[in-house]
Amino acid sequence: MLIFEQSKAGRKDGPGKRKKKQGSAIPKNFLRKQSAGLPEVSELQAVRHYTRLSQKNFSIDTHFYPLGSCTMKYNPRACNSLAMLPGFLNRHPLSPDMFGQGVMACLYELQEMLKEVTGMNAVSLTPAAGAQGEFAGMAMIRAYHDAQGDTARTEVLVPDAAHGTNPASAVMCGYTVREIPTSSNGDVDVDELKKVVGPQTAGLMLTNPSTVGVFDRNIQEISSTVHKAGGLLYYDGANLNAILGKVRPGDMGFDVIHMNLHKTFSTPHGGGGPGAGPVGVSERLTPFLPVPMVAHDGDEYRWLTEKDCPQTIGRLSAFMGNTGVLLRAYVYARLLGKEGMIRVSEYSTLNANYMMAEMKKKGFDLAYPDRRATHEFIVTMKRQAKELGTNTMDFAKRLLDYGFHAPTTYFPLLIPECLLIEPTETEDKDTLDAFIDTMEKILKEAQENPEQLKDAPHTLPVRRLDDVRAARELDLAWKAE
Amino acid sequence: MSNVPVELKYTKDHEWVRVMDDGNLMVGITEHAQDLLGDMVFIETPEAGGKFEPGQEVAVVESVKAASDVYCPVAGEIIEGNEALADAPETVNSEPFEGGWLFKLKPDDASSIDDLMDADAYQELLASEEH
Amino acid sequence: MPFIPHTEKEVKEMLDAIGVSSIEDLFDEIPPELKAVSIDAVPSTQSEMDVSRLMMERAEEDGRQLSFIGAGAYEHHIPAAVWELTTRGEFYTAYTPYQAEASQGTLQLLYEYQTMMSRLNGLDVSNASLYDGASGLAEAVLMAVRANRKSKSKKILMPKTVHPHYRKTVEAIVNKQDIKLEILDYDATGGHLSPEQLPQSPGDFAALVIPQPNFFGVMEDVDMLTDWAHSHGALVIAVVNPIALALLQPPGEWGENGADIACGEGQPLGIPLSSGGPYYGFMCCKQALVRQMPGRIIGKTLDMDGKPGYTLTLQAREQHIRRSKATSNICTNQGLMITASTIHMAILGAHGLEEAAATSNENTNTLIDKLTALPGVEKVFERPVFHEAVLKFDTPLKDVLRALNAQNLIGGYSLEDEYPELDNALLVCATETKTQADIDTYVNHLERILSKQETVKCPVSPKI
Known part of the structure; x- marks a missing residue:
């Protein structure tokens, strides 16, 4: 039942007469003719309704959530409660610096820590999400080439395995996109890269470890190939969790990087966001960083704005970006410290390689059986789809019945019938074993009773939904009957 | 194997072209293409009067899992887009070669369709993509 | 070890199962010269107690004025229930509802949100949020340029009475795509966009942006401005304050035909000030433009048994499918913030x-x-x-x-x-x-x- 269906006209007036407030100083011609038609429910009704709705969700706090490429690790509660202290929550974004030294100290130290773990020269925290970080990164690459008078560079190279945000972000910066194929061992096809790189190349966007769950062994060659042609290297930090404290993008030769703090630094995913997508840059791109940033002059912290950074690509949101998310990441970084950061990559990699080895033993096909997994790996169900008629989506939906959130399905697009599995470092071995056992059980069901899978899920609030109907007969807002 | 009518011409992007009695062309996507894309949910067809070069995007076919551009097979001017598809995109699935046509085109050069594939060549293309 | 659950025995078992002798072996595909890493500038681990004390001191420093x-x-009262519910783990630690059957809570809530926002704005449809008001306006500008088929120009008329940070953000986001922002001055007496400020012969332009109230707090003549823009074949982008919309004429009813796109900052609806974020941008539009709208959209549908349910829809517009031809690069949005706003609107x-x-x-x-x-x-x-x-x-x-x-x-x-x-x-x-x-x-x-x-x-x- 929708909240609107629990609404009754007059409930908010209560039994007595309501004193009407009309905004009397506003001339009538500016006012709306009818009330906005929001539900009229009591606070208890609202609390009960949204509590019940929450219970229809799978979440990290309730279920194993091995969604590849999304790093669904435990979100420590301290990060939330400490970021929501009243002094932080009530501070207006435009209030004077003297009333913001606490939050600015945290942001400044976060900038410094991120510089260190990525090996970059400078960091701006302002992008609101990974995709905005990508936009900022590509805009800086463009600003750099423009500042050099090098306007012939119109093309950005993107591996075919990349997140869809990569090509979309490059296009927003006025670039055309050329795809680079992935070779059969999962690394970028360097020969193909060499063929297409040239004076028109503005840069290469690369995710390393890549979206296919391997570390690209040719990274140094890729890096020098692009640099020799005068292009710059963009690092998509979606998989930073796999290498935190082990390898640094700056050392690999990248000129610009974005981080997804909602992945590697464990800020909440919130049912779709907010994220935070700070960008780090090499020295030559530093003048172009987006504003605002935080500077530390003597004893005081202050904002760096357009005035201080005349070559900045500008502002990406009205104020500072997702400050509250940055505070959560800061708390997380302080709790982990340098020792804990290294353990993030070590144990996420251990968990992924363990699961990969065990699933192979249970008869699942790996996309790259000869490679080490990073913090995630890919199983392909192509054989099962062909032999048993049950596809990846059927396996995914059946997993829900057993109380596991499904891994990422059908991404990356170049591997047919794939499951991208990312356990993260915060899951214990028993949970991983239970997932593996369940996958084996479902495989058996697929052989004996495929309908069990095709009709799954059976135990959730709804059964499989009709996506075609949703798109053809668009119903995007409730209307009273 | 999907249906490939012999009287039509084809492109490598899985479009078909029919030469109509008046010499103008009718264009749609093949049975194979609609099968790959799945259930159509929205079709964007061009307005009459637009001039296009071969390879330019003319229309968009959108299914739940993909949105795909439809390219102009030969240079020409749009005479008509199939407006009926706005309310019935599923026609592209049910009758791709008939009611599911996307647009009609007046070619700049009537002979330009000779460069397109015939049914046999298209069958071969399909067979090669199988592997 | 903070947040790592493994026992030593388990680590040994797992390494054996993989067939390696140490965790370090798992990084053997990384060129060794890249692995000589030091992150010593990062401080050492601290206990939750110590970090709590530090954060309390810092929050105290920012104080309350x-x-x-x-x-x-804008500072508005937020009922305590709003964030009590919003930070429930089931909302807080879920992600984008890709598996609809396991995300009906978030999905139904987003559908309710879309309904509330389209009603507040008097427009047919709403998306499920953008990053903030300023970047949302940039997306609205890009959307208007895509959607206005009559206009060949990529020109947008932007009043100086629009928030200066919004104008800067729009400039930064759209200037790589040859979109020109033509700034319109304001009336020195009224502080609004009067007919005198409108260009006599504006030529071809894609859209006019109309703030209501404007950055000076002043009310604009929205009916006149909307009709003027429409008479020149342009679209109208409304930038509105959602609290003000409780009283003011909704954008969908401006002038003869209503604004085409409405966007704005969602923060006043139950989101704390928090030094500038996370907030969220809302966006609504007329039904005819829905396929040009960026961001996630939730639709109602039926399951196999004919029971109603909610799912992400129109995804083919989005970057994960359409890649370089997507309506926007946006992926992660501000889901948790609109969770709070929806509950806030329901309670108020x-x-x-x-x-x-x-x-x-x-x-x-x-x-x-x-x-x-x-x-x-x-x-x-x-x-x-x-x-x-x-x-x-x-x-x-x-x-x-x-x-x-x-x-x-x-x-x-x-x-x-x-x-x-x-x-x-x-x-x-x-x-x-x-x-x-x-x-x-x-x-x-x-x-x-x-x-x-x-x-x-x-x-x-x-x-x-």
Whole structure:
């Protein structure tokens, strides 16, 4: 039942007469003719309704959530409660610096820590999400080439395995996109890269470890190939969790990087966001960083704005970006410290390689059986789809019945019938074993009773939904009957 | 194997072209293409009067899992887009070669369709993509 | 070890299962010369107790002031239930509802949100949020250029009365795509976009942006502006405040045909100020434009048994499918923020929002009346305002503001950087959170400060 269906006209007036407030100083011609038609429910009704709705969700706090490429690790509660202290929550974004030294100290130290773990020269925290970080990164690459008078560079190279945000972000910066194929061992096809790189190349966007769950062994060659042609290297930090404290993008030769703090630094995913997508840059791109940033002059912290950074690509949101998310990441970084950061990559990699080895033993096909997994790996169900008629989506939906959130399905697009599995470092071995056992059980069901899978899920609030109907007969807002 | 009518011409992007009695062309996507894309949910067809070069995007076919551009097979001017598809995109699935046509085109050069594939060549293309 | 559950025995078993002898072996595909890494500049691990103390001290440093700043972020009362519910783990730690059957809570909530926003805005459809109001306006500009098939130009008319940070953000986001922003000046007396400011022969342009209320708090002639833009074949992008919409004419009803796209900052609906974020941008539009709208959209449908359910829809427009041809690169949105807003709107209802809006309007008018009663303080613009107004001082504003700060009071937002033509001008705001006593505190401090300045006659920096 929708909240609107629990609404009754007059409930908010209560039994007595309501004193009407009309905004009397506003001339009538500016006012709306009818009330906005929001539900009229009591606070208890609202609390009960949204509590019940929450219970229809799978979440990290309730279920194993091995969604590849999304790093669904435990979100420590301290990060939330400490970021929501009243002094932080009530501070207006435009209030004077003297009333913001606490939050600015945290942001400044976060900038410094991120510089260190990525090996970059400078960091701006302002992008609101990974995709905005990508936009900022590509805009800086463009600003750099423009500042050099090098306007012939119109093309950005993107591996075919990349997140869809990569090509979309490059296009927003006025670039055309050329795809680079992935070779059969999962690394970028360097020969193909060499063929297409040239004076028109503005840069290469690369995710390393890549979206296919391997570390690209040719990274140094890729890096020098692009640099020799005068292009710059963009690092998509979606998989930073796999290498935190082990390898640094700056050392690999990248000129610009974005981080997804909602992945590697464990800020909440919130049912779709907010994220935070700070960008780090090499020295030559530093003048172009987006504003605002935080500077530390003597004893005081202050904002760096357009005035201080005349070559900045500008502002990406009205104020500072997702400050509250940055505070959560800061708390997380302080709790982990340098020792804990290294353990993030070590144990996420251990968990992924363990699961990969065990699933192979249970008869699942790996996309790259000869490679080490990073913090995630890919199983392909192509054989099962062909032999048993049950596809990846059927396996995914059946997993829900057993109380596991499904891994990422059908991404990356170049591997047919794939499951991208990312356990993260915060899951214990028993949970991983239970997932593996369940996958084996479902495989058996697929052989004996495929309908069990095709009709799954059976135990959730709804059964499989009709996506075609949703798109053809668009119903995007409730209307009273 | 999907249906490939012999009287039509084809492109490598899985479009078909029919030469109509008046010499103008009718264009749609093949049975194979609609099968790959799945259930159509929205079709964007061009307005009459637009001039296009071969390879330019003319229309968009959108299914739940993909949105795909439809390219102009030969240079020409749009005479008509199939407006009926706005309310019935599923026609592209049910009758791709008939009611599911996307647009009609007046070619700049009537002979330009000779460069397109015939049914046999298209069958071969399909067979090669199988592997 | 913080957040790592493994026992030593388990680690050994797992390594054996993989067939390696140490965790380090798992990194053997990384070129060794890249692995000589030091991250020593990162501080060592600290206990939750120690980090808590640090954060409390820092939050304390930022303190609490009596603040009369608005300028795009507004202090409103948020019922305690809103964030109690929003931070439930089931909302807080879920992700984008890719597996619809396991995400009906988030999906239904988003559908309710879309319904609430489209009703507030008087438009057919709403998306499920963008990053914030400013970047949302940039997306609206890109959307208008895509959607306006009649216009060949990529020109957008942008009034100077739109929030200056919004204009800068739009510029930064759209300027790589050959989109031109033509800035329209404001009427010096009214503080609004009057017919005199509209270009006589505007030529071809894709859209006109109309803020309501505008950055000065002033109400624009939205009907006239909407009809003017439509008569030139352009679309109308409304930039609106959602609390104001509880009282004001919704964008969908502006002029003869209504605005085509409405967007704005969602923060006033239950989101704390938090130094600027996370907030969220809302966006609504007419049904005909829905396929050009960026961001996630939730649709109602049926399951295999014919039971209603909710799912992500129109995904083919989005980057994960359409890649370089997507409507936007946006992926992660501000889901948790609209969770809070939806609960906030449900608890307040239309009446609650109307009251917050009306009281904010009253308080601001009271504040203006009392402040302009002081010598040397004047209202700059004549036209009616919603919950903000521009005041002009005949003494150096900087000094006045610093003296107020010394009293733990933030007097407003100085316009000297963004509008140099307005000398010593201050944008003030008093929402429903301000009591009469708060307003009197401001008035009394200001009266004292101004009287001192007058006697000294030259600006003296107060000691803080």
